[in-house]
Amino acid sequence: MSIFKICNSKLNPIKEKQIDLEKRLQALTEKNLQVVFGLEFISGFLNREFSVKAAQQDFYIDTLAFDPETKSFVIIEYKKDKNFSVIDQGYAYLGAMINNRADFVLEYNEKKKASLKKSDIDWRQSKIVFICPDFTTYQQSAIAFKDLPIELWKVTLYENNIVSYEQIRPPVAKGSIGEITPKSKLVKHITKEIKPYTLEEIFKRQKTSSKIKDLLSEIREQISSLGDDIDERFGKWAIIYKKHYKTFAYLHPRTKDIRAYLRLNEIVVSTKIGYERNVKEEDVFKIGFKMNSDSHLAEALSLIKDAYEKN
Secondary structure, three states, X not given: OOOEEEEOOEEEEOOEEOOOOHHHHHHHHHHOHHHXXXXXXXXXXXXXXXXXXXXXXXXXXXXXXXXXXXXXXXXXXXOOOOOOOHHHHHHHHHHHHHXXXXXXXXXXXXXXXXXXXXXXXXXXXXXXXXXXXXXOHHHHHOOOOOXXXXXXXXXXXXXXXXEEEEEEOOOOOOOOHHHHOOOOHHHHHHHHHOOOOOHHXXXXXXXXXXXXXXXXXXXXXHHHOOXXXXXXXXXXXXXXXXXXXXXXXXXXXXXXXXXXXXXXXXXXXXXXXXXXXXXXXXXXXXXXXXXXXXXXXXXXXXXXXXXXXXX
């Protein structure tokens, strides 16, 4: 990706700079976890790196973070070069987490002065993030699975103190990692404990009718056309829409309707599909609506677009 600076109607290329120190990248990322990833910092270079013992070896975690939306832990590892196995290292660290859950909860409680319990954590949504200046073609193709709890992020440093974080996504994510490595006990164990939620699971939990499924399909298609920066994810009960790692809408497909919660601070008065919600003053998801027919589609999309553009 080329980046330019506009000077008198001319484009001057901004040159890349080498990231000389891995710890410098780690400190910069930890100080800005909320801005870049929407995560809470727990431990790492800025205080004291957290470690656990698993399989008779110590696992030192570069950065331990927490996702307040999914209530899950995120391990972040920084790499200066490309000579490492994404799958092997990723599953080794995730295995250390799953087999030492109490230690992770204790670390969170000590650092955050909190009182979380193991049952408060959605371990199923745990993941590991690798941050590196570049990744090989082999590493990028290695993450092409729909249930892989591993993310690759390319970080690039430019002159004039400009830095970019870009998630590396495979062209097509299909198949299960368990199908490819069925003999691996570690992979088999982790895929049982950690796997993304699916839309089918949401439908099953909510006993969603065919009519609502068709309506949801239409609204999902319309939302995806709002912009290329929209990230759609599936939670336990809802479809989550993010823009620059910030959630702007939740859609809850239920048995006979779809309920939505939007990140909008102002109250919309003139809406046929709006409904009163008991919200706290600090709650940014003040707007909600429910829909059960195509006649609600235009107004619902108008509200969702408003939330998208204002975030």
